Amino acid sequence: MSRFNIAEAKAKFSELVKKAMLGEEVIIAKDNKPVLQLVALDRPKQTRKPGSGKGQILYIAPDFDATPEVFKDHV
Numbered sequence: 001m002s003r004f005n006i007a008e009a010k011a012k013f014s015e016l017v018k019k020a021m022l023g024e025e026v027i028i029a030k031d032n033k034p035v036l037q038l039v040a041l042d043r044p045k046q047t048r049k050p051g052s053g054k055g056q057i058l059y060i061a062p063d064f065d066a067t068p069e070v071f072k073d074h075v
Contacts, residue, residue, distance in 0.1 A: 005030070
């Protein structure tokens with residue numbers, strides 16, 4: 001849960017919207033008293049299922065899992 005006063009919420013509004021959209025509870029307070037909760041309206045209608053995109057990927061390069069040459073020294 002994140003808690004912000006009104007002035008701070010005003011300065012960080014875009015960040016707070018992102019947090020709310022990711023499901024985090026965002027509380028906005030006035031004089032250190034909670035006055036509202038910022039929540040996303042669009043919530044997933046169903047849980048994600050592994051394999052639900054099967055057949056939708058048209059092409060994967062043969063070297064998809066290969067480490068690029070520029071990173072070989074760092075691995």
